[in-house]
Amino acid sequence: MAAFVLRRPFALTSALKQLPKATTPAARAFHSSPVKQQLFSQRSSTPIATTVTKSRPTFQKAFRRYDSSLQGIPNPAASGTLGQRFLYGAAMVGGSVVALNLVFNREQREDGGMPPYERAYLNDTFLHTGLGLGIIGVAASALHRSGWSYRLMSANPWVVLGGGLVVSLGTMFGTFSTHPDNYVQKYALWAGFNVAQAAVLSPLLFLQPALLARAGLYTVAMMGSIAFVGATAKQEKYLYLGGPLLAGVALVAVSGFAPLVLPATAARTLMWSERIWLYGGLAVFGGFTLYDTQKILHHARLAERGQARKDVVNESISLELDFLNIFIRMVQILGMQQRRK
Template sequence: MLKLVALGFGQRALPSALSLGRSAIQQPTLCVSRTAYQQTFTRGIRDASNRGSFTRRVVNVRQVEEVQQSLKRKIGPMEVGQLAVCGGAVLGLGSLCYYGLGLANEPGAIDRAAVWPQYVRHRIRDTYMYFGASVAVAAGSAMAVFRSPAGHKFFAFCQRRPILSTVGIIAAMIGTGQAMMAVPYSPGLGTKQMLWLLNCGILGLVVAPVGALGGAIALRAAWYTAGIVGGLSTVAACAPSDQFLKWAGPLGIGLGGVLVASIGSMFVPATTTLGLSLYSISLYGGLLLFSAFLLYDTQKIIRKAETHPVSHNPYSGWSVAPFDPINASHHIVMDALNIFIRMAQILAMGGNRRK
């Protein structure tokens, strides 16, 4: 449920990312030319070589220190967040190489896949089929809303009533999501599948404002999100089965912190140090948090697919509720959408500039 709330407040930050841009959010930099220092130093060397003597031009030490100090860039909250994301990316690539090469002491899910029963394979297959279908339905819903006149009227209403619209969207996501997860699963097209489609449509409504950032940014954010989801899912599959399942407590605490920062960034101006820090936690901290949630939820899906009892046991005569791939896929859908929205915000602030 808290993931839905974080997604709703992350959606509210999209207009801010579009209007502020990179220059208004990041700390100002000091751009001082080194030409004067270079000319002085080069002229001294050239004069000494022309005279053919060991005469040295004395360089002003104070001038050198002033140039060095002016070239130092002040590290602010946004830069700290960027460094944290870079560190997380390096750690993720290292984990992919470590677990992918089989250097761990314990076998992972990919090692046990060869001896899985057929029903475990079907459960994981159905879960990721619903995951792909959820993403496709949400993307189609977002495009339909963004291109329709009614969608633009809804966006205008959201700008006039930001708090009311945010609360309404979050309530709609939570209501449809809880109703969907409460209905028992049965194969085919039934009540649960209809509620699933309705929930995906509302998620598309939440993602629709990304279109205002531009099609190129949305497409690049989608590709980056696909790379992150694919890479982290591979890490979770290659790692030992309980490696990331121990993160439930820290992830819950982190989710609460990101949620508080997201709410606070709506009321504290981004021009202040506190507002900039809250925005950095919501943006970069949220990106790291939901990437970690993806590791946790992936291993949780595998564990549940392996341990969930068979629906009907002919030897004991009892039956249990069947494995629910819709509920299992809902968690990684929320992780992917939260990552996508934050990637779009980063690119909108200038993260796509070539330097």
């Protein structure tokens, strides 16, 4: 469970920053992007409509990073006809699958393939993961249309952070501790966990739908290819990654703290801390996808031997966290590329 405690904050508030305050210096949680853009305005007597009008362009710029050395570089994925873009994306996905399979999957399973009980357990886990992400998407859209995103952005950011963490961690550990046979309580807590993610991430819907769709597609492609490697690789080959990945999460977390303790004049250090948070985070949570896939298959073998209980809901939460962390970073990367055109 320690892995979930360390990974949870990244998915909660990575997209939420603070607007500059009048009298207090800006502060940011360690899991937010090092880009010095802020999302929340201090609660005041300003009408919500005015606050939203001022906050929207700030939010849309939250994923922008100015880098003059990269200006003018063409983005082949953003040029050409729709068919050309589709072919380019398909080539990227196919190439990634082939490359990952060749590099990381040289030693494949020795049992001639995945047994039916492992396949069924893995499919059930993926089904619950997709259902959970669907709940997050639908709930976030409904909350956004109801005006929740506006109120969230005008609230005190530390209250949002604290409340989001308490609700998310509470529902997550409640789900973990509930026996799988207690269906009503299990699924109620799991649904509450997903709605909590939707409530905090709903301001992402201020961004362009096309950008969010591309980020989601790339995230699915990345996680799908990595999960394929984990499912077809030699049994328990990547379970040793648990410790190194926790160390990687700690490094990414420290890089998020850098803007809080380093002066603004340390531009080079802050730039590297941002890259560690962004690209290092992609590598770490991609590794967690590989580790979690093999962990799910390991639990399936234990359950088949009667040494553990089947709990696909708990398994799906780990994959949901991986997806959210990768998705948020994909959104930021695509937003940066869009500004370079």
